[in-house]
Amino acid sequence: MTALISVTIKIALLTLVTLVTTAALRRQSAAVRHWLIATSLACCVCLPALEFATPYWTIPVPSSWWSPATASTLQLVSEPAASSVTQVSRGEDRDPMTTSAQPSLPAMLASIWLAGTVMGLGVLVLGLLRLRSLASNSEVVSSGTWHESAENIARAYGVGRPVRLLYCRHPTMLATWGVRRPTILLPSGAESWPADRIRAVLHHELAHILRADWAAAIVGHVLRALYWFNPLLWIACRRLRHESERACDDLVLTSGMSGTEYATHLLDVAREAAQRQHPWSPAIAIAHRSMLEGRVRAMLNARVNRQPLTVFARTASLAVSATVTAFIGIVSVSGSTNAPAAQDVHLTGPGTLPVLPAIPERAPASRTERAPAQAAAAQSAGGTIEGVLYDPFGGLLPGVSLKLTAVGTSGATNAFTDRGGAFSFKGLATGDYELVTDLPGFTSVKNVIRAESGATVRRHITLPIGTVRETIVVTCGPSDVSPSRPTAPSASSTPGTASRTRSSLSGTEPKIPSTFTGGIGGQIKAPMKVSDTHPACPTGVVPESTVVQLAGRIGIDGLFTDLHDVSADAQPVYVASALDAARKWVFTPTLLNGAPIEANITVTIHYNPTRF
DSSP states (O other): OHHHHHHHHHHHHHHHHHHHHHHHTTTSOHHHHHHHHHHHHHHHHHHHHHHHHSOOEEEEEOGGGTSOOOOOSOOOOOOOOSOOOOOEEEOBOOOHHHHTSSOOHHHHHHHHHHHHHHHHHHHHHHHHHHHHHHHHTSEEOOSSHHHHHHHHHHHHHTOOSOOEEEEOSSSSOOEEEOSSSOEEEEOTTGGGSOHHHHHHHHHHHHHHHHHTHHHHHHHHHHHHHHTTTOHHHHHHHHHHHHHHHHHHHHHHHHTTOOHHHHHHHHHHHHHHHHTSOOOOOSSEESOOGGGHHHHHHHHHOTTSOOOOOOHHHHHHHHHHHHHHHHHHHHEEEEEOOOOOOOTTEEEEOOSSOOOOOOOOOOOHHHHHTSOHHHHHHHHHSOEEEEEEEEOTTSOBOTTOEEEEEETTOSOEEEEEOOTTSEEEEEEEOSEEEEEEEEOTTBOOOEEEEEEOTTOEEEEEEEOOBOEEEEEEEEEEOGGGOOSSOOBOOTTOOOHHHHHHHHHHHSOSOOOOOOSOOOSBOOOEEOOOEEEOOOOOOOBSSOOOOEEEEEEEEEOTTSSEEEEEEOOSSOOHHHHHHHHHHHTTOEEOOEEETTEEEOEEEEEEEEEEEOOO
């Protein structure tokens, strides 16, 4: 379903670009506009192949394009987690009789799309069968005015393919179809038409054959049937037909026939067709009432550009259409999360990975109710582990590296999530498997999942972002020692003052996102330090090597929350020095998909005495 939506959006974008371009080329000839629309529809046919058969390219966009540039001393660097807590999950043995009771929304949308596609293709097939039936009951024209005029005009146009003329029993069926052996279907009574009308009609119909308009029309019919819900394709197909008729009219007029004479013959044919019901078919009809008025106006306008399509224009438009299609089909844009940083700041996975809930096991009674044949077939098939990866805001995570390893073995299977963030491992033997994720900027999550033959385990896994880690070195000299009582650094301030200062520096109130954003996620922008206070050496104590470790979170407003000491045996004066400096720090918030999110941070401060 995700792939269908992606292809539909790209086809709509390509069609929109084509319609805008043809509107801008309104002073060019109809042949140029028709060729541009036809090549665009052909490129739309190729877009699904680019979506599924070729790798997509990601163009990283600098973060400064999306947000103001700010100097930062922080960097996001992913590292594997030091340890992990695993949870064993047993796959649910699904029963098709129970899971299909309530279809999901994607399944319902896919069914609606499929029903519309079948209906559209069915109408096209019925039209082709209608043409075949009319042709089989028609009389071949092998002599007379129609036959001689067709040979002369085809020779003048340079049409080398044999053209078949048929007298149809229907009184208004005048149409052309076919590629390898084109056919012109003539209505009953056409043998009595005047010679001038015969030449006008044959000039127009053979122009369709020369330009291969029927092939372009069939491509448009198929695309419109497949993507019937896309209004831009309906507009493009209508424009294709209109420009096709206009281009053929231009060829008739450039052959020497006056506009007034040609318009008179066209109106006579249309008048006869209007008096009787005309059956629908995918063939190209000469006198379609919906576009007749515009064609007659163009025939009588001497200032209309009627130049045929040149080789240069054909080649240039084809190259441009192919380039635009390739860009739309295989190139995606993502924001860059890299920022200049010092070497002492790192992003690491937290020491403990999240415990994922186990999928409840089905009652044994539900399995015993299945038929023996279904149970045997399930046992013979391998197990499946599949699922979808999300970021903390519910965004899909494509391109995540996954490694699946059978517990107790050394062999591993590697895979990547697709554009919808989905993954799947099939044909697995019964046993426990360790699934490990790896995505820069996110914590590596590990799960131990039970796979059973014939069963499918589906997991929805959220990858938490990693932890910012900063390391600072403070050198303390003899001048910091005094006989007075040990105190905290003189740069400290009261909590109220510091709080007001940080609030003024943090900027406007951040935009808090909803729980689920949907779409493609995983775009992380590192926090940047706006206000920095370097820790000072405490006075009144002899300098010694001490390590202070602080842990906390950077809130969505860029201020510390829950900042506390996690040191093993650091002296209180050093802890006070570190906390006093860190509480003055102000950051830009960590951004996930453009929205602020809390990020864990650990700060390690090394207090080292001066060595002489």
